[in-house]
Amino acid sequence: MNMEYDLVVIGTGTAAMVCAMRVAKAGWKVAVVDEKPFGGTCALRGCDPKKMLVAGAEAIEAKQRMTGHGVEGTLRIDWSDLIRFKRSFTDPVPEKHERRYEEAGIVTLHGTAKFTGPDRLSVGDQEIEYRKILIASGARPIPLVIPGEKHLIDNEGFLELPSLPKRIVMVGGGYIAAEFAHIAARAGAEVTILQRGPRMLTQFEPELVSWLMDAINRIGVRVITDTTVDAIRERDGEYTVHASGKEGPIEVAADLVVHAAGRAPAIERLDLEKGGVAVENGKLKLNEFLQSVSNPAVYAAGDAASNGPPLTPVSSHDAKVVATNLVEGNHRKPDYKGVPSVAFTLPPIARVGLTEADAKEAGLKFRTKCERTSQWFTARRIAEPVYGYKTLVDEQTGKILGAHLVGPGADQTINIFGLAIRHGLTADDLKTTMFAYPTGASDIGYMV
Ligand SMILES: Cc1cc2nc3c(=O)[nH]c(=O)nc-3n(C[C@H](O)[C@H](O)[C@H](O)COP(=O)(O)OP(=O)(O)OC[C@H]3O[C@@H](n4cnc5c(N)ncnc54)[C@H](O)[C@@H]3O)c2cc1C
Numbered sequence: 167m168n169m170e171y172d173l174v175v176i177g178t179g180t181a182a183m184v185c186a187m188r189v190a191k192a193g194w195k196v197a198v199v200d201e202k203p204f205g206g207t208c209a210l211r212g213c214d215p216k217k218m219l220v221a222g223a224e225a226i227e228a229k230q231r232m233t234g235h236g237v238e239g240t241l242r243i244d245w246s247d248l249i250r251f252k253r254s255f256t257d258p259v260p261e262k263h264e265r266r267y268e269e270a271g272i273v274t275l276h277g278t279a280k281f282t283g284p285d286r287l288s289v290g291d292q293e294i295e296y297r298k299i300l301i302a303s304g305a306r307p308i309p310l311v312i313p314g315e316k317h318l319i320d321n322e323g324f325l326e327l328p329s330l331p332k333r334i335v336m337v338g339g340g341y342i343a344a345e346f347a348h349i350a351a352r353a354g355a356e357v358t359i360l361q362r363g364p365r366m367l368t369q370f371e372p373e374l375v376s377w378l379m380d381a382i383n384r385i386g387v388r389v390i391t392d393t394t395v396d397a398i399r400e401r402d403g404e405y406t407v408h409a410s411g412k413e414g415p416i417e418v419a420a421d422l423v424v425h426a427a428g429r430a431p432a433i434e435r436l437d438l439e440k441g442g443v444a445v446e447n448g449k450l451k452l453n454e455f456l457q458s459v460s461n462p463a464v465y466a467a468g469d470a471a472s473n474g475p476p477l478t479p480v481s482s483h484d485a486k487v488v489a490t491n492l493v494e495g496n497h498r499k500p501d502y503k504g505v506p507s508v509a510f511t512l513p514p515i516a517r518v519g520l521t522e523a524d525a526k527e528a529g530l531k532f533r534t535k536c537e538r539t540s541q542w543f544t545a546r547r548i549a550e551p552v553y554g555y556k557t558l559v560d561e562q563t564g565k566i567l568g569a570h571l572v573g574p575g576a577d578q579t580i581n582i583f584g585l586a587i588r589h590g591l592t593a594d595d596l597k598t599t600m601f602a603y604p605t606g607a608s609d610i611g612y613m614v
């Protein structure tokens with residue numbers, strides 16, 4: 167039997183939920199479809215479960231920092247208990263999300279969605295007709311196309327590990343490697359990061375990453391840069407990771423090898439040609455309203471759209487843009503100004519706005535302040551030697567162009583810079599704001 171909807175949403179992550187709810191509220195007949203349990207990456211396989219594990223790592227890290235400063239004793243992570251704690255959050259998510267959709271009158275479908283025509287798709291053996299469709303299918307780990315790729319586990323596998331193997335290799339040195347390495351090392355694993363790039367966390371300012379490396383080295387994580395993994399071989403449950411580095415080939419023995427080498431839009435299994443949906447270089451071809459340039463019934467949001475940075479607040483923002491364009495007609499465009507991003511290492515590293523390299527390339531006239539501030543009270547209070555910042559301020563207008571932080575509270579303080587950038591506040595506005603003292607935010611006045 168054919169079913170007909172005003173809007174079908176592929177996915178049930180952040181982008182899907184935000185858009186489906188808004189459009190259903192406007193009286194449209196909406197269905198959402200997912201092949202996995204409802205909830206998407208952030209709630210089930212990304213931000214939230216990862217940060218629950220970070221909570222365990224934070225306890226160990228705080229104890230280690232404060233040892234010799236009035237704190238003694240031994241602490242350790244019981245991995246299976248920590249995973250159980252994580253599940254106390256993630257396990258109820260799918261049912262809760264399904265209930266929310268049903269309460270909003272949204273039809274919930276399970277299975278893999280594929281286009282069968284420009285105005286129809288299939289989910290299993292059901293044929294579905296739609297007036298509009300939202301592709302909110304997220305991202306997937308990029309295929310590495312190397313021998314032994316099947317031995318890699320991804321973020322989903324790592325966040326579900328029933329026990330933590332001793333020797334772990336991260337393939338790649340970006341967000342996932344940095345965050346998972348901190349968690350695993352604090353839980354007792356020996357971690358090696360093999361990074362193709364010249365340094366870790368290439369999206370963040372080089373000076374700040376170099377300071378963060380002190381913390382990464384302190385916990386014994388081995389980082390090998392300028393090195394590309396080209397094969398993984400398995401023998402009797404043990405792995406050898408083969409890589410090519412500056413000094414020639416290297417081999418690293420491992421009990422677990424984790425894919426941390428980047429993610430790309432999950433659109434390859436949608437049979438997009440049948441839907442008349444144009445793709446270029448692995449990305450959907452969209453106009454400024456997040457609508458397909460080739461099939462006007464099709465919109466995209468979040469990681470699948472890959473229009474802004476692949477982060478949860480961006481998925482939510484895109485979804486609001488699309489919902490407005492669907493219900494009111496195309497007029498809203500996404501605006502990614504001032505999107506903060508944090509890698510939840512210990513301590514965290516954060517950025518918002520332009521990097522120094524971006525600002526130079528754009529030919530802007532700006533002043534930069536950059537300083538390692540391990541002696542500031544915020545860091546000394548907790549015996550944390552890694553603390554520093556870089557800020558970029560427009561010379562003419564005094565507006566904040568970019569802010570980069572590493573150290574205690576960076577994950578919270580960055581939001582204030584995000585507010586400043588998004589709403590055009592100046593360095594003077596920040597200097598004349600009274601922040602509660604002593605908090606990380608009370609350092610802002612000295613940073614600009
Ligand atoms: C390990 C990890 C940690 C992260 N941490 C953070 C963080 O701390 N902060 C942050 O801002 N961002 C973080 N991110 C990024 C963030 O999770 C994503 O940007 C966000 O979840 C994307 O949401 P989305 O709605 O676009 O897609 P998703 O939430 O990925 O939803 C897509 C859904 O579509 C479904 N689907 C795909 N194809 C089909 C199909 N053909 N048929 C049916 N269903 C389909 C999938 O099963 C999935 O449930 C992290 C990502 C990872 C991997």
Ligand SMILES: NC(=O)c1ccc[n+]([C@@H]2O[C@H](COP(=O)([O-])OP(=O)(O)OC[C@H]3O[C@@H](n4cnc5c(N)ncnc54)[C@H](O)[C@@H]3O)[C@@H](O)[C@H]2O)c1
Pocket residue numbers: 310337338339340341342343345360361362363367368393394395396425426427428429475476477507508509510
């Ligand atoms: N806290 C957060 O916001 C957060 C956390 C995790 C993931 N994410 C999102 O998920 C995305 C994916 O994360 P990620 O860490 O997988 O990707 P990433 O893009 O951050 O880093 C991937 C790194 O892997 C390297 N690489 C690629 N192939 C390699 C190979 N064969 N050998 C060695 N190195 C290789 C690349 O040079 C790159 O530096 C991120 O872009 C991010 O937006 C966000």
